[in-house]
Amino acid sequence: MLPEKQAVKDLAALGGWGRYPLADTRAVRPERARGLTPVGEHCLARGLGRAYGDAALLSGGTLVLTERLNRFLAFDPESGVVRAEAGVTLKDLLEALVPRGWFVPVTPGTKNCTLGGCLAADVHGKNHHREGTFSNHVPEFEIVLADGSRQTARRGDDLFWATAGGMGLTGLASELTLQMTPVETAFMRVRHTRSKDLDRTIELLTDPGHDARYTVAWIDCLAGGRNLGRGIFMAGEHALRSEVSLRVANPLSVPFRRQKPFPMDLPGWALNPTTIKAFNLVYDWAKGRRTEFVCDYDQFFYPLDGIQGWNRMYGKRGFLQYQYVLPTATAREGTRLVLERLSQAKKASFLAVLKRFGPQGEGWLSFPTEGLTLALDIPFSDGLLTFLDELDDIVLSHGGRLYMAKDARMKPAVLRSGYPRLGDFCEFKKSIDPEGRFDSDMARRLGLCH
Ligand SMILES: Cc1cc2nc3c(=O)[nH]c(=O)nc-3n(C[C@H](O)[C@H](O)[C@H](O)COP(=O)(O)OP(=O)(O)OC[C@H]3O[C@@H](n4cnc5c(N)ncnc54)[C@H](O)[C@@H]3O)c2cc1C
Numbered sequence: 205m206l207p208e209k210q211a212v213k214d215l216a217a218l219g220g221w222g223r224y225p226l227a228d229t230r231a232v233r234p235e236r237a238r239g240l241t242p243v244g245e246h247c248l249a250r251g252l253g254r255a256y257g258d259a260a261l262l263s264g265g266t267l268v269l270t271e272r273l274n275r276f277l278a279f280d281p282e283s284g285v286v287r288a289e290a291g292v293t294l295k296d297l298l299e300a301l302v303p304r305g306w307f308v309p310v311t312p313g314t315k316n317c318t319l320g321g322c323l324a325a326d327v328h329g330k331n332h333h334r335e336g337t338f339s340n341h342v343p344e345f346e347i348v349l350a351d352g353s354r355q356t357a358r359r360g361d362d363l364f365w366a367t368a369g370g371m372g373l374t375g376l377a378s379e380l381t382l383q384m385t386p387v388e389t390a391f392m393r394v395r396h397t398r399s400k401d402l403d404r405t406i407e408l409l410t411d412p413g414h415d416a417r418y419t420v421a422w423i424d425c426l427a428g429g430r431n432l433g434r435g436i437f438m439a440g441e442h443a444l445r446s447e448v449s450l451r452v453a454n455p456l457s458v459p460f461r462r463q464k465p466f467p468m469d470l471p472g473w474a475l476n477p478t479t480i481k482a483f484n485l486v487y488d489w490a491k492g493r494r495t496e497f498v499c500d501y502d503q504f505f506y507p508l509d510g511i512q513g514w515n516r517m518y519g520k521r522g523f524l525q526y527q528y529v530l531p532t533a534t535a536r537e538g539t540r541l542v543l544e545r546l547s548q549a550k551k552a553s554f555l556a557v558l559k560r561f562g563p564q565g566e567g568w569l570s571f572p573t574e575g576l577t578l579a580l581d582i583p584f585s586d587g588l589l590t591f592l593d594e595l596d597d598i599v600l601s602h603g604g605r606l607y608m609a610k611d612a613r614m615k616p617a618v619l620r621s622g623y624p625r626l627g628d629f630c631e632f633k634k635s636i637d638p639e640g641r642f643d644s645d646m647a648r649r650l651g652l653c654h
């Protein structure tokens with residue numbers, strides 16, 4: 205089939221979700237997956253732009269926007285296997301399939317991301333310790349390669365494991381098959397437990413007695429001294445029909461909530477240690493108040509999605525996400541050092557989230573490895589880049605690595621030391637994309653296959 209004629213549009217100062225860095229680029233927006241094809245000398249797929257840094261940016265190149273590739277292709281209500289175009293979002297899937305008793309198997313903290321973006325970052329959720337990454341639940345996908353050919357990649361193929369976590373550098377994913385998870389209701393049974401310090405927080409995350417399908421801990425990263433690492437441990441399970449109030453007429457639907465837009469870019473000084481401390485107090489009070497309750501999946505998984513454009517809260521300079529994983533053996537010590545540095549430097553993170561990862565998957569550049577992962581959102585300020593270089597030293601000296609989907613600033617050596625299969629990835633990329641047609645600002649910054 206001939207590729208459809210596509211209008212090329214100039215996009216100035218486009219960013220990722222962190223709004224740092226910005227890039228001038230061009231974009232095409234194909235209407236049909238069958239017309240998906242590489243465009244120009246350098247190109248890259250872009251979903252909803254929820255990667256925080258420069259993973260979905262390509263200065264001077266062409267972005268292939270997948271938002272119109274949003275069709276469902278097949279669904280088997282018996283097995284819960286769905287096939288859909290790569291621009292279908294997790295929100296689309298949840299709206300269509302939760303009422304039929306099927307939930308997405310792995311979800312990041314936003315449902316506003318595409319299947320293609322979830323595969324390319326091989327995203328993880330609060331259930332990684334039980335169910336692994338997104339690609340664990342993908343039997344196969346179709347991808348358009350640099351020469352315009354289409355290939356089906358199945359688990360076990362090099363193309364599959366290079367693409368899962370490969371940040372769009374192997375090609376344009378066009379269609380995916382996904383095994384959904386059966387649920388009886390759209391509700392979650394949730395338990396909150398306060399923890400007084402880091403040891404207790406880690407104990408809650410790792411003790412089998414507190415285990416649940418979904419676990420995560422929010423950390424008050426401004427607390428220091430003997431309270432360092434204190435927070436709230438949150439555990440969730442999909443609620444059974446018998447656990448949801450009889451007053452809920454349809455337990456497989458969630459109430460419609462109008463998204464509230466964040467009204468403006470806040471000035472740079474608005475988020476500072478004092479305001480974040482105040483936020484932490486309120487958050488701690490609100491979350492610690494209820495210890496066991498039932499809520500709908502939006503409230504449990506996607507509290508931030510309720511505020512449209514919440515990234516404007518960080519003002520025009522944007523913010524940086526910083527997410528590392530450390531192996532189980534060094535995670536406690538490394539995380540203590542990171543939290544101490546944050547607390548001493550008064551570099552408050554608005555949201556600091558600690559999760560447990562289970563065994564490493566097979567994606568060559570997939571981020572999760574067994575251990576603990578900490579994610580921080582830090583407002584952009586002078587000196588922040590140097591400060592994060594210091595955190596990199598702690599992470600590397602404790603055998604950890606950083607997450608590319610959250611990154612906007614790590615140095616090539618940091619990537620190299622964290623990802624031992626980088627060589628295999630680049631060798632394979634060369635075999636399917638000898639001219640380096642698929643490229644990104646992140647790949648250029650990190651010297652990834654350059
Ligand atoms: C509030 C929030 C919470 C988050 N929480 C988590 C979390 O808990 N766990 C987690 O793992 N991530 C998390 N993320 C990161 C997010 O899930 C990933 O960055 C995801 O890739 C975003 O999907 P997207 O469709 O917006 O992709 P984009 O941001 O547009 O692109 C991300 C990467 O995917 C590639 N890509 C996109 N579509 C395709 C395609 N069709 N074919 C090939 N490559 C493609 C792009 O080239 C780029 O490299 C979070 C992000 C936000 C904003």
